[in-house]
Amino acid sequence: xxxxxxxxxxxxxxxxxxxxxxxxxxxxxxxxxxxxxxxxxxxxxxxxxxxxxxxxxxxxxxxxxxxxxxxxxxxxxxxxxxxxxxxxxxxxxxxxxxxxxxxxxxxxxxxxxxxxxxxxxxxxxxxxxxxxxxxxxxxxxxxxxxxxxxxxxxxxxxxxxxxxxxxxxxxxxxxxxxxxxxxxxxxxxxxxxxxxxxxxxxxxxxxxxxxxxxxxxxxxxxxxxxxxxxxxxxxxxxxxxxxxxxxxxxxxxxx
Amino acid sequence: xxxxxxxxxxxxxxxxxxxxxxxxxxxxxxxxxxxxxxxxxxxxxxxxxxxxxxxxxxxxxxxxxxxxxxxxxxxxxxxxxxxxxxxxxxxxxxxxxxxxxxxxxxxxxxxxxxxxxxxxxxxxxxxxxxxxxxxxxxxxxxxxxxxxxxxxxxxxxxxxxxxxxxxxxxxxxxxxxxxxxxxxxxxxxxxxxxxxxxxxxxxxxxxxxxxxxxxxxxxxxxxxxxxxxxxxxxxxxxxxxxxxxxxxxxxxxxxxxxxxxxxxxxxxxxxxxxxxxxxxxxxxxxxxxxxxxxxxxxxxxxxxxxxxxxxxxxxxxxxxxxxxxxxxxxxxxxxxxxxxxxxxxxxxxxxxxxxxxxxxxxxxxxxxx
Ligand SMILES: Nc1ncnc2c1ncn2[C@@H]1O[C@H](COP(=O)(O)OP(=O)(O)OP(=O)(O)O)[C@@H](O)[C@H]1O
Ligand SMILES: [Mg+2]
Numbered sequence: 001x002x003x004x005x006x007x008x009x010x011x012x013x014x015x016x017x018x019x020x021x022x023x024x025x026x027x028x029x030x031x032x033x034x035x036x037x038x039x040x041x042x043x044x045x046x047x048x049x050x051x052x053x054x055x056x057x058x059x060x061x062x063x064x065x066x067x068x069x070x071x072x073x074x075x076x077x078x079x080x081x082x083x084x085x086x087x088x089x090x091x092x093x094x095x096x097x098x099x100x101x102x103x104x105x106x107x108x109x110x111x112x113x114x115x116x117x118x119x120x121x122x123x124x125x126x127x128x129x130x131x132x133x134x135x136x137x138x139x140x141x142x143x144x145x146x147x148x149x150x151x152x153x154x155x156x157x158x159x160x161x162x163x164x165x166x167x168x169x170x171x172x173x174x175x176x177x178x179x180x181x182x183x184x185x186x187x188x189x190x191x192x193x194x195x196x197x198x199x200x201x202x203x204x205x206x207x208x209x210x211x212x213x214x215x216x217x218x219x220x221x222x223x224x225x226x227x228x229x230x231x232x233x234x235x236x237x238x239x240x241x242x243x244x245x246x247x248x249x250x251x252x253x254x255x
Numbered sequence: 256x257x258x259x260x261x262x263x264x265x266x267x268x269x270x271x272x273x274x275x276x277x278x279x280x281x282x283x284x285x286x287x288x289x290x291x292x293x294x295x296x297x298x299x300x301x302x303x304x305x306x307x308x309x310x311x312x313x314x315x316x317x318x319x320x321x322x323x324x325x326x327x328x329x330x331x332x333x334x335x336x337x338x339x340x341x342x343x344x345x346x347x348x349x350x351x352x353x354x355x356x357x358x359x360x361x362x363x364x365x366x367x368x369x370x371x372x373x374x375x376x377x378x379x380x381x382x383x384x385x386x387x388x389x390x391x392x393x394x395x396x397x398x399x400x401x402x403x404x405x406x407x408x409x410x411x412x413x414x415x416x417x418x419x420x421x422x423x424x425x426x427x428x429x430x431x432x433x434x435x436x437x438x439x440x441x442x443x444x445x446x447x448x449x450x451x452x453x454x455x456x457x458x459x460x461x462x463x464x465x466x467x468x469x470x471x472x473x474x475x476x477x478x479x480x481x482x483x484x485x486x487x488x489x490x491x492x493x494x495x496x497x498x499x500x501x502x503x504x505x506x507x508x509x510x511x512x513x514x515x516x517x518x519x520x521x522x523x524x525x526x527x528x529x530x531x532x533x534x535x536x537x538x539x540x541x542x543x544x545x546x547x548x549x550x551x552x553x554x555x556x557x558x559x560x561x562x563x564x565x566x567x568x569x570x571x572x573x574x575x576x577x578x579x580x581x582x583x584x585x586x587x588x589x590x591x592x593x594x595x596x597x598x599x600x601x602x603x604x605x606x607x608x609x610x611x612x613x614x615x616x617x618x619x620x621x622x623x624x
Pocket of ligand 2 (some may be wrong): 053055056175176
């Protein structure tokens with residue numbers, strides 16, 4: 001990979017802006033005073049121990065979770081209870097889940113074409129062509145007519161990524177996309193994500209795949225107890241962590 | 256950097272020879288052994304059942320077929336030792352059509368045939384398009400016209416004279432097809448985030464489930480008209496129809512709610528995260544899956560609703576069960592109730608069995624592994 005683009009944050013406009021954001025589940029303070037700015041084409045990796053609020057943070061960005069204090073502005077639109085705005089933002093923000101969440105009653109190509117047809121109002125034929133294009137891209141076109149239940153985990157996750165891409169999103173969120181996969185399938189999914197990174201997709205990735213973080217991230221963030229404890233370039237983050245918690249976490253995860 | 260190599264699908268190694276799966280069942284004897292005599296308990300059960308069948312089946316067969324009479328009058332029937340199917344054959348048209356004018360029986364017959372044709376055509380999922388809806392609407396108009404008359408030179412027939420099988424089919428086919436979507440809406444309403452809608456649905460569902468269908472029919476036919484202004488009457492069949500729809504919908508709603516609760520949260524999240532709104536999420540993602548899971552309990556409800564249409568006798572509608580009973584009150588045919596009821600049972604069985612058979616087929620077709 002090209003070294004400068006890796007370390008240097010892209011010099012572009014901000015697409016996601018989170019300011020002083022808090023979230024509670026009942027009395028439980030999951031996210032505390034989160035500040036985060038993501039620029040276009042920027043790639044961020046978030047890691048941290050289980051329960052630290054990583055999933056909750058990225059789920060707030062497309063309002064699968066509702067924050068209670070502070071502001072989240074995505075693509076110029078502030079997230080409030082305005083349903084139309086939420087739907088608009090969701091159409092621009094793709095999300096890939098740990099457990100794929102493909103629609104089991106639809107074929108692969110129908111899974112992909114559904115969003116473009118119903119959200120983007122693209123004619124069915126065109127949407128299916130787009131679907132096939134992205135299936136080619138994730139190397140799975142020959143499975144187009146199968147159902148999700150007939151595919152391996154790695155294949156399903158690649159389909160899920162392709163499904164998000166079909167919507168031509170401006171940002172992609174990944175919530176531990178490889179942690180439900182068998183080891184031999186992790187690489188095929190990471191390869192797709194790396195390719196996406198090279199094409200300049202804006203990505204926020206929750207993952208413990210540190211090799212991936214090193215090679216594609218502009219910034220790595222470490223979360224603990226609902227706070228962003230440390231953030232740095234991958235180089236600095238892995239070679240010279242500042243906080244005790246980060247050191248402990250890295251020693252556990254890197255053995 | 257080239258990243259494609261990892262994702263190329265591997266070719267499976269060429270098999271050296273074709274190995275067929277092992278044979279697990281060897282002919283009739285293998286089947287009998289595997290299914291009827293596997294273990295002492297099942298062997299005993301099989302023997303007991305065979306003994307029981309041997310005791311019951313031959314006499315019944317003798318009564319129903321060998322000694323039976325089919326096309327005689329009542330007096331000849333009383334002389335016969337076996338079943339008197341003549342009670343059904345001689346009164347066939349009355350049992351089926353009730354008090355519908357005799358010389359106009361072809362009209363309800365044509366309406367029923369049209370209904371069967373439509374049902375048969377709709378079985379195939381390939382035909383589930385918008386055009387099918389128009390086909391049904393057109394079919395309904397023609398059926399209504401055939402039953403009512405009054406247009407195109409068809410003699411008008413008061414709905415008070417409708418009866419028999421057409422009435423049973425009318426009440427059940429429309430009762431069930433209207434109750435199903437209503438039940439789905441109620442289930443969605445019960446899960447609504449808007450408290451007004453939610454409580455309305457809860458109250459409705461719980462109230463309806465708290466009373467027997469008979470009392471709803473009574474209310475519809477006796478109490479409800481008291482509140483209508485003088486001179487206005489609403490067709491009795493329509494009132495019974497509405498009662499059946501309202502009643503069945505409440506039960507369907509609860510089954511659908513069960514199906515909705517069984518859906519994984521990830522399905523909602525995946526749908527919402529690509530910007531689908533509530534209605535599209537429900538229509539495209541959640542309901543197709545939830546309704547599929549609940550096919551078996553739904554069909555149970557539909558089958559019992561079909562049979563419950565026979566309760567309309569208590570508000571003096573002549574459905575097929577009532578026309579059969581009426582035959583038995585004729586002195587000539589008095590006392591032949593087993594034959595008549597067996598006949599009616601067969602009619603109901605055909606209806607119920609085709610529903611459950613169709614539902615099993617649908618489940619198979621919708622199975623996506
Ligand atoms: N819907 C919810 N209601 C109540 N508490 C929740 C809910 N979702 C998450 N939590 C809690 O919030 C905390 C943060 O959860 P979150 O899923 O964001 O953690 P995470 O960092 O993604 O962890 P993991 O690595 O295990 O996925 C956890 O303690 C979790 O128990
Ligand atoms: Mg998580």
